[in-house]
Amino acid sequence: MRVEDQSAVAAARRRATGLAEQLGFTGERLGRVQLAVTEAATNLVKHAVRGEMLVRVSRRGGDAAIEFVCFDRGPGIADVPGARLDGYSTSGTLGVGLGAIERIADASGLYSASEAGTVLFARFHQPDGAATVTDPPFAGLTRPIEGEEECGDAYAARLHEGTVYAMVCDGLGHGPLAARAAQEAVRVMREAVLPAAPADLLRQVHDRLGSTRGGAVAVAAVQPSAGTVRFAGLGNVAGWVLGGDRRRGMISVPGIAGAGRRPLREHVYDLPPGGAVVMHSDGLTDKWDGASLPALDRDPLLVSAELMRGAGVRHDDRCVLTVTTSGRR
Known part of the structure; x- marks a missing residue:
């Protein structure tokens, strides 16, 4: 508001x-x-x-x-x-x-x-759990394009045995039909049996979105103990590894999840100690500077919020998800 x-x-x-x-x-x-x-x-x-x-x-x-x-x-x-x-x-x-x-x-x-x-x-x-809840190392934000009540972008993240499995889906177009595609992708992530390879999770999303208008989807497995990020993407959801003074883009293949058949590729990237992973839809421009973000040991919601504020300048649905790996202050 x-x-x-x-x-x-x-x-x-x-x-x-x-x-x-x-x-x-x-x-x-x-x-x-x-x-x-x-x-x-x-x-x-x-x-x-x-x-x-x-x-x-x-x-x-x-x-x-x-x-x-x-x-x-x-x-x-x-x-x-x-x-x-x-x-x-x-x-x-x-x-x-x-x-x-x-x-x-x-x-x-x-x-x-x-x-x-x-x-x-x-x-x-919630009052009953306030004293015992530990906030997870991820947080995201979505915002619909002006004029729409439902956002066609969505994210999901799950922490399993020290690995965060993160997904962002940008449903084609805007409004309820785009939102239906994105929420179907979320359901796949919620129901998935973990551990799983990001390419396999992406394939499950691709198969499920066949009954929808489809969308761009990316899935990452962030494993701080191994210092790696495994990533698979289809379409123009952006994925970035942040650490030190640099950010590194992760590779997606062209296409639409839910439409046609194409090989899905998984890539492995180094994850610097104390680094972070950011994934976002094309409602955010990719011309943002990692050095201008809050420190990566801050709450991931703060990092996502600054990206939404500073890079969310396009007239489109918007979604950003941040996974951090260091302790918070």
Whole structure:
């Protein structure tokens, strides 16, 4: 939702409240979600240019959380560490918002690029599992093209015996039919027997998408213990290995998953210690600089959010998935 005037603050709070109540949030814990969303949305109204907020339920197996992500294309925050302290303000207000969000959320992150914009996220786990849940080393975001309610891009990721199996599907076109193809690919990943080779998983997706309009699909197996990424792609979903000061593109073959028959190739790439893997649809331009992203030991949702903000400039459905390999701070 756009957050550009005071009325949008109340709308964001109502939407977050409804989702949180569905997950069983009540009392003080519901109040924390409401406070965090209110503070973040108010910050967008006061300081942002083209401020937007995503509020969603994120499910991982039997666990669920409510998350919000803020994006803007404003001037950025000159002093990010200072902005996280209570009392910091550039507009004469009390300046308690960002510090309060960090204290009351189960996880949060802030990243700002000068003269480009800022991203902020916060996560609140379901009350019954908040103390025991460990967030996985992956996170993604999707956004439909303007004018559509359903996104034709989708992602799935599963952690199995230390390996993350990650998939991104860009359903052909936009709207419900593209979304049906993408969600069918997600179902294949959920049902797949692991361990499995990415080429085999891609073949399963290809076979299942024959009853849909099809799409571009890529599958990766990220194995930090072996220092490798195995990758298989069909169509124009981009895959990148990040590490140190460089990024390396991974190879997909031309084609459409669900249409025709062609050999599917799997490639193996080195995964630097503490590196990351990013996969995204062509709703994001590939002309982004890995050095401008948040540090790779930050939460993967923060990395995905900055990519969506900075590289998600095309008029298209958008999807980005980040898999990190190092401990977080």
